Amino acid sequence: MPFLNLSHVTAYSYRHPVSFGEHRVMVRPRESFDQHLLDARLTISPEPADVRWLQDVFGNAVAIATFDRRAKELVFDSRVRVLHTPAELQHVDIEEYARSYPFTYSSEEMPDLLRSIERQHHDPLRLIDSWARRFVNPAGRTDTLAMLSDMTTAIRREFTYVPRAEKGTQSPIETLSRMKGTCRDYAMFMIEAVRALGFAARFVSGYVYGPSSGDMPVGGGNTHAWVRVYLPGSGWVEFDPTNGIVGNRGLIRVAVVRDIYQAVPVSGTWSGFPGSFLDMTVTVDARIDPADAPPALAAPTAAPDMRKTG
Structure with missing residues (x-):
């Protein structure tokens, strides 16, 4: 920890x-x-x-x-x-009915997940759908977590990470056609890919850090972006296609939203x-x-400084 x-x-x-x-x-x-x-x-x-x-x-x-x-x-x-507190892949515990794809979210959860399942970008030629279907077993059921993990590592392996300081994000179609982009491009592409398969997904903005002070993961030194996918039994699970991370290892969440512009x-x-x-x-x-214990929490201060208390 x-x-x-x-x-x-x-x-x-x-x-x-x-x-x-x-x-x-x-x-x-x-x-x-x-x-x-x-x-x-x-x-x-x-x-x-x-x-x-x-x-x-x-x-x-x-x-x-x-x-x-x-x-x-x-x-x-x-x-x-x-x-x-990092959590590794083995800590993802999925409900029995959702361990194999395809499955349907429960009637209790579906109303709250619908907007996170809804596609945000046009794909008239279904190019993203076709890419996502690469990870589905056409002969039978597919292991849900393995499929999402394979998709995460495939983006890291097949796409070229190119830092871009300018504002804005490529459309998922542009990212697929160019096979390159930034962490936010990768995140938006993966969100559309998993939504094409019926998963609820959200965009996450925050920070990424390495296992030691000398390590610099891809996307480090700036704000970072990745994906959360809703899996019954574990809830929202982190997938970072830039670094091939499944789980929250090295990832600090700041904002979780439905669309990047939020x-x-x-x-x-x-x-x-x-x-x-x-x-x-x-x-x-x-x-x-490397400190073994957190510092004592100070009393709250006046704006614009803010501290955690209690």
Whole structure:
């Protein structure tokens, strides 16, 4: 159960002082049985007029910052300490009726899963469907977990990872035709592939770390993206096609959403002279802390700093 220190800094720079509209910040990891938030601080410069926290429709923690001063730089600095409990493939326990594919979700679960089963991208030639069907045994039933694991490792093995700093995501059809992309492209492609087979799937944004401080998994040093698939008996199970990971090993969840555009880490507006915007930089560092025990939790502080208490 490693203790992790996470740093995520997003900085915007401008040629002239500009004013800032409301900004939405989604960088606080989710609390769960497998990841415990021990300390979390969000520092914003210039200091906002107000910061309020809310939970979105998926239960993600979102900070809403408003500003009353102009500046040439806007910085969001998130520092987090997490206790993480990795789970391996053998810990995935699927209900008997769902261990072989095809199966149907229960009538109790289906109403809440429907929007996560619904396809989000057009595939008029059924190219993604055909790719996904490669992993289904045409002569009989297919082991559910083995099929999803094979799909995960096939994307890692057959596609070429190409970092891309620009905003936006390729469509799943583009990713399939080009056979390359980023972690977010891979995630959206796999989501559409498993949905083509009738699975409920969601997009996950967060951080990835290696088993030791010297290891850098693919997608490390930036925010990372992967997939959650709903499997009866285990619930939402992690699949990272970028690194071929099944289970939550090395993965820290921040946002879980139905579509990628609901998981933007930082978004907002600014106004000023045309051409004022210069640059945006994002720096992410996720490292295992060798400490044997978490630090004492401090009392809550005033906004914009926030700490976990209780």
